[in-house]
Amino acid sequence: NIPTRVKLIDVGPRDGLQNEKQPVPADVKIGLVHRLQDAGLKEIEVTSYVSPKWVPQMADNHEVMAGIARRSDVRYSVLTPNLKGWEAAVLDKPDEIVVFGAASEAFSQKNINCSIAESIERFAPVVEAARAAGIQVRGAMSCTVGCPYEGEVAPERVAYLAGLLKGIGVQRVDVADTIGVGTPRKVQRAIEATLKHFGIDDVSGHFHDTYGQALSNTLAALELGVWNFQSSVAGLGGCPYAKGATGNVATEDLVYMLHGMGIETGIDLDRLVDAGAYISDFLGRKPQSRVAVALLNK
Numbered sequence: 001n002i003p004t005r006v007k008l009i010d011v012g013p014r015d016g017l018q019n020e021k022q023p024v025p026a027d028v029k030i031g032l033v034h035r036l037q038d039a040g041l042k043e044i045e046v047t048s049y050v051s052p053k054w055v056p057q058m059a060d061n062h063e064v065m066a067g068i069a070r071r072s073d074v075r076y077s078v079l080t081p082n083l084k085g086w087e088a089a090v091l092d093k094p095d096e097i098v099v100f101g102a103a104s105e106a107f108s109q110k111n112i113n114c115s116i117a118e119s120i121e122r123f124a125p126v127v128e129a130a131r132a133a134g135i136q137v138r139g140a141m142s143c144t145v146g147c148p149y150e151g152e153v154a155p156e157r158v159a160y161l162a163g164l165l166k167g168i169g170v171q172r173v174d175v176a177d178t179i180g181v182g183t184p185r186k187v188q189r190a191i192e193a194t195l196k197h198f199g200i201d202d203v204s205g206h207f208h209d210t211y212g213q214a215l216s217n218t219l220a221a222l223e224l225g226v227w228n229f230q231s232s233v234a235g236l237g238g239c240p241y242a243k244g245a246t247g248n249v250a251t252e253d254l255v256y257m258l259h260g261m262g263i264e265t266g267i268d269l270d271r272l273v274d275a276g277a278y279i280s281d282f283l284g285r286k287p288q289s290r291v292a293v294a295l296l297n298k
């Protein structure tokens with residue numbers, strides 16, 4: 001039951017860049033979004049409406065959203081942790097907003113400064129307002145296999161969070177391995193826990209590649225029928241509240257694997273590699289994608 005088609009959400013502009021120390025000008029972020037949509041990405045996570053004291057790199061959210069030449073067939077999503085974030089985001093007309101919770105209490109505290117229960121109370125009015133405005137709502141679930149502060153996370157914690165998110169009207173969820181410690185069977189347990197509350201079409205995999213397991217974890221998720229995945233072009237990224245964690249699996253690596261398996265993505269790998277080279281050049285480093293490096297050296 002491996003899917004024949006996969007939808008990728010490139011989270012590079014948001015998850016990828018949020019942790020960059022050097023300021024990336026809005027123009028460069030906009031240029032990246034344009035290259036991603038030119039490469040065939042139909043979903044792009046653009047920015048977040050969080051405290052600029054906590055995440056300075058995302059302070060230009062309005063400028064970036066306003067500068068994108070939007071396409072009607074591309075879904076642009078943004079992170080909104082609370083009503084203040086929602087009120088700022090809605091002015092920029094995102095197609096989807098993302099509330100982000102954690103399966104571990106400690107990570108919830110470090111990342112969004114509240115407990116899991118409090119986070120749900122903060123998300124509920126955001127979800128309600130977004131749904132009333134006809135905007136899609138996704139829920140990110142961090143630390144679904146491991147937490148930088150608590151260690152291993154049990155599938156029951158994931159099921160608990162998924163149930164709470166479902167209860168407030170979140171439409172689909174990401175099973176995130178925030179620090180990239182997961183291995184295939186553990187990731188499958190986290191996905192199965194999520195499937196207690198969400199259908200397979202509404203569950204996506206979000207795997208960081210810190211320990212080099214993200215492609216294997218993707219294959220494990222595909223085996224369960226998951227067909228939505230998040231990735232970062234050039235393997236950009238890391239979370240500011242997960243020390244040492246590296247970026248998401250590189251979109252280029254994922255596309256190469258999927259196409260090699262005969263799975264359709266609608267993405268043009270060469271153009272994607274160009275998008276990755278564009279942002280990597282700006283940051284002054286080589287793309288973290290093995291596939292991109294191989295193709296660029298050919």
Ligand code: HMG
Binds near residue numbers: 048141240
């Ligand atoms: P807080 O301090 O608890 O919030 O922060 P507060 O309501 O007490 O307000 C404190 C100050 O923040 C006030 O300003 C508010 O106005 C301001 P002051 O009066 O001190 O000048 N504030 C805001 N400003 C802008 N936008 C807002 C906002 N809310 C309050 N939305 C808060 C709570 C969530 C805001 C804070 O903890 C925060 O910004 N955290 C950053 C979270 C973040 O962006 N983390 C990275 C993304 S998550 C991730 O990467 C994981 C993911 O990829 C999945 C995975 O891999 O696991 C999604």
Ligand code: MG
Binds near residue numbers: 176178239248
């Ligand atoms: Mg992430």
